[in-house]
Amino acid sequence: MAQSSLDKLRILADAAKYDASCASSGAEKRIAKPGGIGSTTGSGICHSYTPDGRCVSLLKILLTNYCLFDCAYCINRRSSNVRRARFSVDEVVDLTLGFYKRNYIEGLFLSSGIIRSPDYTMEQMMLVARKLRRDHGFAGYIHLKAIPEASPWLLEQAGLFADRMSVNIELASDVSLKRLAPEKDSRSISSAMGQMSERIAEAREERRSFAPAGQSTQMIVGADETTDEAVLRTSATLYSEYRLKRVYYSAFSPIPEASPNLPVKAPPLRRENRLYQADWLLRFYGFTVEEIAAGGEGGMLDLRIDPKLAYALKHRERFPVDVNSADRELLLRVPGLGSRAVDKIIASRRQTRLRWEDVARLSGGLRRARVFLVTADHHPARLIDRADLRDRLTPPARQLNLFE
């Protein structure tokens, strides 16, 4: 690769790293045809990890970091002084194939700053995907970031080649969006999302392929005063109304040359972590936003304990739960029991009465469940009334190891 291309790659990868989503999961299973390359396994593979602990599964770059927009939270906004670069369609195609053939990546995640017009930009991205699929028989994963203002026909075309399409909502409320991204229009974002979810549903009915891995989005957290509850409420709406596959939460990260409209300090990464935990409870454990929010204070999640433990501590009257007789729904609310452990418990208790050490073999995180769970040989009856319970279950503040 020529030095200038490597330079561009560095600029355009750097520009893409603030978007948290990277998953390559959820695609339909596909294998390469004779002469072609690429497959999708359904669950996605992380081929590497960066020292921030995030997985590298896709070549995640921008087509260009020039942009007409001026969104305060974005390093690529028009008024920022970052170095700019632009890839051609062929450069992205070659780079994707070069990396893929060496088993560095699962595929491509292409996003872009908006140049010339939203349609022009969207078309360039679509052409990358089309070229990979049609000219190179590429069957790997392709995620395209949709430009909300682009014409419907272009989003439609892009969906023919992409596994996943996403539109970034960026901020949980219209008010925040108006303040930090005055040129973005929340209506065009939600109409693009609505359109996409309609296309995906239609294609499923007609047994055609259109973004088979579904639609996702990203929300920046901590760039303004929006509470966790408001963030989760937006997510719940996105899941139910637009049938989104995933909402990614990205703790606002300090960027070079940040806009004066932004906080100087990043929110604790723990907050992002708690939101992901809460999101999980929302999608897989049947919790409502109200239940989750009630575990914290003033609409913010408790940073010291996870949202499920916070819920249990506020609803002590529902515990302890008997592992040998409780409903699945109730077992799912026990801190430390995941949904797979609950499935195993239910399958096992048909054949035997479970003792504490049996349950310990089924679940990794049982320490926290101690006071909430009754087994054949374990009855924590009185502990539940203890006033200092919360402190006893809160992990001690950890001193960061300087030599890590």
Next chain:
Amino acid sequence: MKRRVELQEGADLDGFRRAARALFAGQVPPEDIVWTTGGIPALFGEGQVPEAPRLALPRAVADLVGLVVCHRDPERYALLYALIWRVLHGERDLLTLASDPLVHRLAMMAKTIRRDVHKMHAFVRFRAVPADGGEHFVAWFEPDHFVLALAAPFFVDRFRGMRWSILTPVGSLHWDTVALAIGPAADRRDAAGGDIIEESWRGYYESAFNPARVNPALMRAEMPKRYWRNLPEANLIPGLVRSAASRVGEMTERAAVPSAKRNPEKAVAAMSDQDPKTLEALNSLIAASEPMVKGGTRAVLGEGPIGADIAFVGEQPGDQEDIEGRPFVGPAGVMLDRAMREVGIARSRVYVTNAVKHFKYEQRGKRRLHQSPTAGEVKHYRWWLMRELAFVEPKLVVALGATAVLALTGKALPVTRMRGPHELGGHKGFITVHPSYLLRIPDPSAKEAAYAQFLDDLSAVRALSAEVER
């Protein structure tokens, strides 16, 4: 007396299967067997023991055996035989009892194997070596367990069009784009040296790291150090971790610098100004787009002068239209032309187009059979049709048949009952049948009557279009 069973080094699934069948046939209990590996099969060597009957194991148990034999644990065969013994002695559903110590231990071993396979899928790194007629991709990898055969299908499925080899200390895989060969163990020195693309990859890896989120413990949990020596990006890690704090410091310091201002109004104006400006520009978009119906080979665009008094909208191009690339040139087009001539409408002065721009068909032998577009497909093309008509600005839009009505109004309406003048998608319009409907009527007198009615419709269309003021 204890029985000694010796199996081959590695994942000796065949040896274990033979042994387990023979032992179970003799009702030898698990506690009477000593399993060892690493030699020439002693007791159950080729031909020494007659093939014992197959064991009727539940599918899940057989699957588990296939995974656990790949484990390095010397106890694996003893544990598996103990499981089989219990399953065949009345505990058929034993595997669902996840809390059982034996089941749990085997499940953990299977999990380890799955993880090892997964890590091999993830961390194999190919290097391109020049070879006759192209490139050969070679990788060196050190799995923890005997998972080579389990991991192989993934690489075949994924890198089908490439020639590649994966070399490991316990065997090797070779793929020549057609067949897979399993070869002997290899040495690290057999693997290729550098690859020019690695520099780009390392550049990408460095740039993808956000120093504000440094968390090396999390990274090591997912990418243990033992894999690092075969990953070209791994030797960047210590430097990235060391410099993270100072890089964040620099970033936040630079935050104080006010950034250059550019005029937002121009940018916003540029963004809203993106629709095609001419019919030609729109048509080139349509021509460049993928068909949204199955089978379409090329887009058939509308034809006729801008500002035509009448625009006819049909369903979709047919076989003839697809070949010639022009609308209404097949049998239905000929019929429409004739009818227009008879009522005095000149084809050269009207605009003709279709709701769907591609020929949807099904190949039956040499014939391409017309297939009606679904409501969804019609909707996909609607955006184009409405813009097309906006450029043409006809006085009157004529919907030929139900598909055209659906495309123009977004609603499915019955053509026969709605026949006549109607508003169609913001245009003054008229609904009539599609000429291909006339072609399909078998009874000659009914056909003639229908044609006469079609002529009446076209006369009405001509009269209506003359009435409309621009």
